[in-house]
Amino acid sequence: MLAVNTQSSGLAANRPLGNPFPQDPNAPESPHLDAFLSAAHRRKYPAKSTLIYAGDKSDSIYFILKGSVTVLVEDESGREIIVAYLNKGDFFGEMPLFLDDNDPRTAWVKAKTECEVAELSYAKFREVAHKHTELIYAVSNQMAERLRRTTQKVSDLAFLDVTGRVARTLLDLTKQPDAMTHPDGMQIKITRQEIGRIVGCSREMVGRVLKTLVEQGLVSVKGKTMVVYGTR
Known part of the structure; x- marks a missing residue:
C-alpha cells in the first residue's frame, strides 16, 4: 500500500494518509446556509473556465453547489502552483x-x-450573518482547515523529497470526489504536468517518480489514468 514516511524522504507502508480534502459537514438544509443561498446569485461555469482572476477586486464570497474548482497561484513568468481543490x-x-x-x-x-x-x-x-451567526462559524471552520492543510503542504515542501510529495499527492487525490473505486484500490485521472503543479517540480521529474512507484508495485499508470493500490 502506498504511504508517506515522514521520518525519511522515501515511501513506507506504515503511515497511510487521511483525507486532506474533507467535505463541509454543513448540509445545505442548515438554516444559516438556507439563508445564504436565498440571498445569493447562482452561476454556472463550464469546465476550465475562470471564476476568479488574481488581481480582481475582492467583493464576493462563493459557495460550491456542484462540481469542483482549482485554486492556484502563479509567478511573474506564468509558472503555476496548485494550492487546493475545492468541492461541493x-x-x-x-x-x-x-x-x-x-x-x-x-x-x-x-x-x-x-x-x-x-x-x-x-x-x-454580513447582513445574513448578523441574523445567522452560525454562518460565520461555518466559514471560519473551513478557513481553519485550509490553514492546517497549507501548514502540511509547507512541511511537505521542507521535509519530503519529490518522491514523498508525489506519493502524498496521489493519496490525497484518491479521496477526491472524482476518484473511482477499482478492484485493486482507487483510480484517479491526472496528468504529470498537473501533479508537477501541485508538488512544485517538472513534468519530467513526476514521470521518473511514477516509474519508480510502478516498479515498486505501488501504482499502475496508463497515460493519465492511475490506480493507487490498496486504497479505499
Missing part, C-alpha cells in the same frame, strides 16, 4: 471578509469540472 460544500473567496483592507485577489480560481456556485457580496453576507 466548500466556500471560497472568503478571506477579505476578515481583513481590514480590501486588497485584490491573490489567487486564481478555475473550474476543474462543470460547476455551479452561489455568489454573495460581502455586504450582503
Whole structure:
C-alpha cells in the first residue's frame, strides 16, 4: 500500500494518509446556509473556465453547489502552483471578509469540472450573518482547515523529497470526489504536468517518480489514468 514516511524522504507502508480534502459537514438544509443561498446569485461555469482572476477586486464570497474548482497561484513568468481543490460544500473567496483592507485577489480560481456556485457580496453576507451567526462559524471552520492543510503542504515542501510529495499527492487525490473505486484500490485521472503543479517540480521529474512507484508495485499508470493500490 502506498504511504508517506515522514521520518525519511522515501515511501513506507506504515503511515497511510487521511483525507486532506474533507467535505463541509454543513448540509445545505442548515438554516444559516438556507439563508445564504436565498440571498445569493447562482452561476454556472463550464469546465476550465475562470471564476476568479488574481488581481480582481475582492467583493464576493462563493459557495460550491456542484462540481469542483482549482485554486492556484502563479509567478511573474506564468509558472503555476496548485494550492487546493475545492468541492461541493466548500466556500471560497472568503478571506477579505476578515481583513481590514480590501486588497485584490491573490489567487486564481478555475473550474476543474462543470460547476455551479452561489455568489454573495460581502455586504450582503454580513447582513445574513448578523441574523445567522452560525454562518460565520461555518466559514471560519473551513478557513481553519485550509490553514492546517497549507501548514502540511509547507512541511511537505521542507521535509519530503519529490518522491514523498508525489506519493502524498496521489493519496490525497484518491479521496477526491472524482476518484473511482477499482478492484485493486482507487483510480484517479491526472496528468504529470498537473501533479508537477501541485508538488512544485517538472513534468519530467513526476514521470521518473511514477516509474519508480510502478516498479515498486505501488501504482499502475496508463497515460493519465492511475490506480493507487490498496486504497479505499
